[in-house]
Amino acid sequence: MVSPTIGGVMVMGHRGTAKSTAVRALAAMLPPIKAVAGCPYSCAPERTAGLCERCTSPDGKKAPVKATTVTIPVPVVDLPLGATEDRVCGTLDIERALTQGVQAFAPGLLARANRGFLYIDEVNLLEDHLVDVLLDVAASGTNVVEREGISIRHPARFVLVGSGNPEEGDLRPQLLDRFGLHARITTITEVEERVEIVRRRRAYDADPFAFAANWDKETAKLQRKIKGAQKRLPDVVLPDSVLYKIAELCVKLEIDGHRGELTLSRTATALAAFEGHNEVKLDDVRRIAILALRHRLRKDPLETQDDAVRIERAVEEVLA
Structure with a gap:
């Protein structure tokens, strides 16, 4: 919530542990945002980039000066498993085509989720063709629709939130890598x-x-x-000494690519801001290391040690 650039969160765990309840409670927790009135993509009036065609001024730089601003809740949109690609991406507005004879675009779920959260329950059961769509949009922040004679490009920047039960199947590695954080929820045993x-x-x-x-x-x-x-987030300082430790930790765990360092640094900075600190400390990194790196470890079928234990041991060695 504090830093959308982290890249969202995957929540996996046992059935009946209130994963969906927690995600759907986001809407009540988030401060409202300002948007251009009537915009189907909830474009921000103060933004100078990433606006839709409707909200772009003639010079192509910002929203129209006279645009009416409204205050709206942060969108939290559910993506059902049975949704079609047309419903997700948007398609031709059939009603206007039949009644007015014009080609118009009917925005989909990705349009509604812009500047908000897109929630997928049982994400590990999502159809492959929808996974491909989400991968493209999550990488670019833009949804491109080319069908039925229409060509539309609109902003679709959202925080991806998924939940599921690992017993029901694994998530495709490409999509799993797009989630910034990976949380494990277990059944409470305290009476x-x-x-x-x-x-x-x-x-x-x-x-x-x-x-x-x-x-x-x-x-x-x-x-x-x-x-x-x-x-407070833009003013939080990430010292080079902490950044070096973050990189050492990722090297120690043999994390592929550089999303590990980026996620750790962004999440630790957001945590420091949330706790009211002006500078990231090693303790902030220690607290979020498992969340940020669990799903980025290389999979070894012969490995008997739990992923969380591997990360904890590396953290103790590097951040001691």
């Missing part, structure tokens, strides 16, 4: 905590509005903390 979960669920079932009202203060407090972190 007191399990009882508290049941109590809260029963309270919600009895009166959802009263239950939500009881947590309004906590929600507002978290919103303020997130908003403050977003403002």
Whole structure:
């Protein structure tokens, strides 16, 4: 939430551990954003790049000076497993074609998710052709549609969030690599905590509005903390000494490519901003190392050691 450049998060774990509930709660936690009124892609009026054709001024540099600005919630869009490619990418507006005889574009889910979050439940079961689409759009931040005589290019910059159960199948390596962070959710075994979960669920079932009202203060407090972190983020310093340790850690774990260093540095900086620090410390890197590197380790079928243990040992050696 603090730094969308991290690249999203994959949440894998046991069934019934509230993965989907946590993701869908994002909408209530995020501070609202400003957008150009009537824009189907929620373009930012203050941006000078990445705008759609409708919001670009004649000089091609920024939104029209007289554009009306509205405040909207951050989009959190669900991508169902059974969605067609037309529904995801957008297609010809059939209604306008039949009634007005014009070729018009009907935006899809990627358009709605621009500047927000795109959530895919059971992402490891997603059809291959949709995975290919997401890979292209996630890499470029732009959705290109060429079909039925229409040619459209529009911004589609979103934070990709996926959840699933690893027992139901693995995710394609190409898509897994696009997620910045990888979180593992396990079933809670502490009896007191399990009882508290049941109590809260029963309270919600009895009166959802009263239950939500009881947590309004906590929600507002978290919103303020997130908003403050977003403002503080550009001023957080990442010292070279910490950056060298990040690179050493990735070399120690034999991480392919350079997304490991980029993700570690961005996430540690976001964590420092969230905690109210002005400088990234080694402890920030230590706290997020498993989240950022677990899914980037080379797979060895003969390896008996858990991925998290391998990372913890490397962290102790490099960041000691």
